[in-house]
Amino acid sequence: MHPAYSVIFFTTASGAGYGLLALLGILNIGNYLPHDKWFFLIALVLSLSLITAGLLSSTFHLGHPERAWRALTQWQTSWLSREGVAAMFTYVPACVMVLGWIIEEQTDGVYMVMGLLAAIGSFVTVYCTSMIYASLKAIPAWTLSLVPVLYLFLSIASGSLVLVTLLCAFSIEILELSKFCLLVLIITMFLKIKYWKMLDLMPTNTNIETATGLGSIGKVNVLEKPHTSENYLQQEMGYQIARKHAEKLRKIVLITLFILPIIFIGLSFLFPTNAFLLTIAAVATATIGISIERWLFFAEAKHVVMSYYES
Amino acid sequence: MTALPQNTKTKLGLVIDLDICVGCHACSVNCKEWNTSGYHAPMTDTAPYGADPTGVWFNRVHAYEIQRPAGESQTVYFPKSCLHCEDAPCVTVCPTGASYKREEDGIVLVNEDLCIGCKLCSWACPYGAREYDSSEGVMKKCTLCIDKIYNENLPEESRQPACVSTCPANARHFGDLGDPDSDVSKMVKSRGGYDLMPEQNTKPVNKYLPPRTRQMGPNSITSKAKLEDASPDGGFLGWLDKVLSD
Numbered sequence: 342m343h344p345a346y347s348v349i350f351f352t353t354a355s356g357a358g359y360g361l362l363a364l365l366g367i368l369n370i371g372n373y374l375p376h377d378k379w380f381f382l383i384a385l386v387l388s389l390s391l392i393t394a395g396l397l398s399s400t401f402h403l404g405h406p407e408r409a410w411r412a413l414t415q416w417q418t419s420w421l422s423r424e425g426v427a428a429m430f431t432y433v434p435a436c437v438m439v440l441g442w443i444i445e446e447q448t449d450g451v452y453m454v455m456g457l458l459a460a461i462g463s464f465v466t467v468y469c470t471s472m473i474y475a476s477l478k479a480i481p482a483w484t485l486s487l488v489p490v491l492y493l494f495l496s497i498a499s500g501s502l503v504l505v506t507l508l509c510a511f512s513i514e515i516l517e518l519s520k521f522c523l524l525v526l527i528i529t530m531f532l533k534i535k536y537w538k539m540l541d542l543m544p545t546n547t548n549i550e551t552a553t554g555l556g557s558i559g560k561v562n563v564l565e566k567p568h569t570s571e572n573y574l575q576q577e578m579g580y581q582i583a584r585k586h587a588e589k590l591r592k593i594v595l596i597t598l599f600i601l602p603i604i605f606i607g608l609s610f611l612f613p614t615n616a617f618l619l620t621i622a623a624v625a626t627a628t629i630g631i632s633i634e635r636w637l638f639f640a641e642a643k644h645v646v647m648s649y650y651e652s
Numbered sequence: 653m654t655a656l657p658q659n660t661k662t663k664l665g666l667v668i669d670l671d672i673c674v675g676c677h678a679c680s681v682n683c684k685e686w687n688t689s690g691y692h693a694p695m696t697d698t699a700p701y702g703a704d705p706t707g708v709w710f711n712r713v714h715a716y717e718i719q720r721p722a723g724e725s726q727t728v729y730f731p732k733s734c735l736h737c738e739d740a741p742c743v744t745v746c747p748t749g750a751s752y753k754r755e756e757d758g759i760v761l762v763n764e765d766l767c768i769g770c771k772l773c774s775w776a777c778p779y780g781a782r783e784y785d786s787s788e789g790v791m792k793k794c795t796l797c798i799d800k801i802y803n804e805n806l807p808e809e810s811r812q813p814a815c816v817s818t819c820p821a822n823a824r825h826f827g828d829l830g831d832p833d834s835d836v837s838k839m840v841k842s843r844g845g846y847d848l849m850p851e852q853n854t855k856p857v858n859k860y861l862p863p864r865t866r867q868m869g870p871n872s873i874t875s876k877a878k879l880e881d882a883s884p885d886g887g888f889l890g891w892l893d894k895v896l897s898d
Contacts, residue, residue, distance in 0.1 A: 342775070404769020404789025411766055412747035415654045421772055422747035478741065478852055479778040546851045547778070549716075553730055554846045554860055555670075559720040564727060567680075567712035570704045574780040577771065645849065646780035649714055649732065 342480060343580045344639035347401040352470060353499070353631045355395030355428075356492065359463035360500020361388035362435055366456030366463070369438075369448050373515070378446065380511045384504065385439050389432075391503075396428060420476055424469035431462030467496045474638075481543060482642035487536045494529040495631065501525055502602060502627055506620040514613065523606050530599035533634070537591055540641070552648035566650065578644035590637050598630025654746040656739065660758035663830030664796055665736050665857035666816065667839055671864045672823035673713075675729030679815035679824060680711040683733070683794075686814035690799045692764070692792045696785050708783045710734065710794040711815055728863055731824070733815065734781035734794035735848065735856035736760050742773035742782060742793075750791075758830070758857055759798060764790045778852045801826070829857050 365384055368374050374381060400406040413429065415422040434455040441452040448456070471492035474483040501522040508515055549563075550556025571579075605623035609616040687710060688695040697707030714730040736753075740760050743751045750766035751773050753759070762773075762782075767790040774782040774791060782793045797813040800806065810817060816826045827836035836859075839845065845859035883889035 402770075404784070404786075404791075405767065408748070408766070408768045411749070411768060412770070415747050415749050418654045418744040419747045421745065421770065425747065473745075473772070476745070477776055479776060547849055551849055551851060553714075553716060553728075554848055554862065555716060555718055555728060555730075558726065558863070559718045562717045562719065563714070564717040565715035567677075567714045567732075568706075568709075570706055572706055572709070572712075573774075573783045577774065577784070578780070644775070645778045645852070649780065 342639045342642045342644060343577050344636045345402045347398045349632060349635045349639070351395040351399035352492075353395075353628075353635050354398070355392045356467060356470075356496040356631075357499035357503055358388045358391030358393075358395060359431070359467050360496035360498070361391065361503050362431070362500070363460040363463035363497070364500050364504055366434075366438070366458075366460035368518075369456040370453050373518075374448070375508075375511075375513050375515075376446075376448070377511055377513065380507065380513065381442055381448070382439070384507055385435070385442065387503070387507070388500075389435055389439070392428070392431075420469055420472040424466060424473060427462060427466040427469050431459060431466055434458035434462065463496075464493065467492055479645050480642050481545070481547075481645070482540055483638075485536060485539050485543070487532060487539065491529070491532055491536055494525065494532055495634070498522070498525045498529045499627065499631060502606075502620070502624055505606070506617070506624050509609070509617040509620045512617075514616070516610075519606055519609065523603060526599055526603050526606070530595065530603075533594070533599070547645040547648055549648045549651070552645070563650065574646055575650065579647050579650065580640050582640060584641060584643070587637070587641055590633060594630055594634045594637065596630075597626045598634055601626040602630075654743050654749055654751055656743055656753050657755040657758075660738075660754070660830065661756050662828045663736075663738070663758045663857045664801070664827070665758070665829045665836075665859070666733070666796075666813070667825040667827070667829075667836045667845060667859050667861060668731055669823045669825070669839075669843075669861040670728050670730060671861060672821050673729040673731060674821050674823070675713055675715055676820065677713050678818050678820060679731055680709055680713055682814045682818035683711040684709060686797060686800060687795070690797070691795045692762075694788075695792065696787045698787065708785050708792050710781075710783070710792070726863065726866065731815070732779065732781075732848075733858075734760060734796075735779060735854070735858040736794075736796065738855035738857060739853060741776040741778070741852075741854060745772045745776040747772070759796045760793070761795055761798070762791050762793055764788070764792075767791055778849050778854065779856075796826075829859065 400409045403409060412422055413425045416426045437455045438452055441447050468489055471489035475488040477483055505519050505522050549561045553561055555561050602623035605619045609619040684695055695708045699705055700707060711731060711733040716728050716730055717725050718728060719725045736758055740753055743753050743760060748766045748768055750763045752761060769789040771784055774784060782791050785792050801811050803811060812826045816824045825836050827834045829836055831837060840859045843861040845861050847856050883893050
């Protein structure tokens with residue numbers, strides 16, 4: 342599948358934003374977060390900025406961005422529509438939390454409920470995003486059961502990385518949170534490795550024989566293509582660069598998205614005075630890693646329509 | 653609404669006979685000709701006269717060579733357009749309600765005025781029936797020529813999709829596949845018409861008729877029956893026959 346940069350930016354940026362927002366909402370209930378005026382405000386605003394930037398960029402690849410509001414209407418059948426509705430819903434409790442903090446400097450009572458609602462909304466939105474892909478039977482790689490799980494884990498992993506960095510920036514050390522971040526990164530890494538293994542072993546049910554229905558006669562080969570130059574289908578669904586370099590790119594993802602951040606966070610325990618620099622390094626390498634991971638998620642996925650074009 | 657109708661009153665669709673299709677691409681060209689001024693007008697071409705022309709087409713004719721386990725290979729021309737599936741995955745994914753399946757005849761359509769051009773429907777279609785018009789910013793697809801098949805200004809015999817009207821070999825047939833007594837349904841029944849990619853569970857309305865089994869044996873033009881001696885009596889002709897036979 343052709344990886345649109347706007348969609349890669351959307352799913353990674355809003356994924357981190359929703360992960361951060363969900364963690365803020367949940368940690369607020371347990372009163373785990375420091376009541377530092379600027380920290381809480383910046384953390385909330387940063388999560389909403391990441392979400393908003395992502396959502397806006399996802400409209401850039403539309404043919405008619407001015408009609409984007411129409412995408413909120415078909416939530417009964419369409420996961421894309423459900424994602425939009427969930428995203429809009431999540432803004433309400435998140436904004437109430439921000440206002441509550443600015444006006445009353447309060448995080449208790451009703452704001453705890455708002456935090457919980459924002460966390461639920463975040464998880465629902467990320468799940469809906471993953472289901473846009475996971476519900477497409479024509480792209481078998483995305484129908485694997487681990488796809489929604491990975492979207493949720495990557496969202497929490499990237500959100501917790503940002504949160505730990507932010508805490509370090511304010512010289513607030515919460516060891517449990519760094520450990521949590523480390524644990525989520527490690528689990529996500531094994532889930533991603535498992536996904537790749539499942540992908541490699543996935544049987545192909547659709548091929549040129551089932552696509553043409555001519556397999557009962559014999560082996561089917563392409564004799565002549567229906568058009569001389571590449572058409573929309575081949576440009577959109579026939580992306581081939583990644584499959585050729587998949588092995589190398591997977592290794593790069595493992596190193597940049599998981600191994601290096603895990604090492605940097607681990608080192609921050611040993612060298613607490615350099616914790617901020619180390620967490621910044623972790624975020625920087627993970628940003629590269631998650632971008633490649635998402636690019637690969639698209640580019641590696643093969644659409645069954647290509648069966649008509651390849652023997 | 654992008655919810656699919658439980659049942660459609662009729663199931664209008666095509667039956668494509670792979671035994672007859674000669675791969676002339678007339679269906680594709682006439683489709684383009686009719687539809688570029690029809691419901692989805694224009695069917696945009698980008699750089700139509702350049703070295704690398706591309707554009708929106710609703711009908712594409714593939715060509716395949718089938719290698720039998722034993723014996724000679726066979727060429728099959730394979731026209732492909734929207735199959736107007738009963739469980740159309742392209743419809744339910746649409747976030748705006750631009751894609752819909754009509755309850756009255758089962759035709760799958762795009763309302764261009766509602767389409768935001770997110771392309772998700774083209775990802776959901778396993779057959780590649782939908783093509784995005786980048787200059788208009790909307791998705792386009794086969795309409796089964798709704799502006800032709802119901803057009804009372806046309807003589808009745810012309811109220812058929814453009815691809816069917818134009819086929820010089822009569823390889824394409826149009827009708828109600830929901831009615832078991834229709835000509836197209838009878839044709840599907842007697843010839844063993846089949847679905848493309850049945851494993852995708854889209855329940856296509858359009859059916860394909862397989863190539864007929866080739867005749868093998870002494871009457872087949874491909875079989876090599878031994879020819880008789882040209883001149884069993886010898887002489888000059890006998891000598892010539894012998895030389896040429898070596």
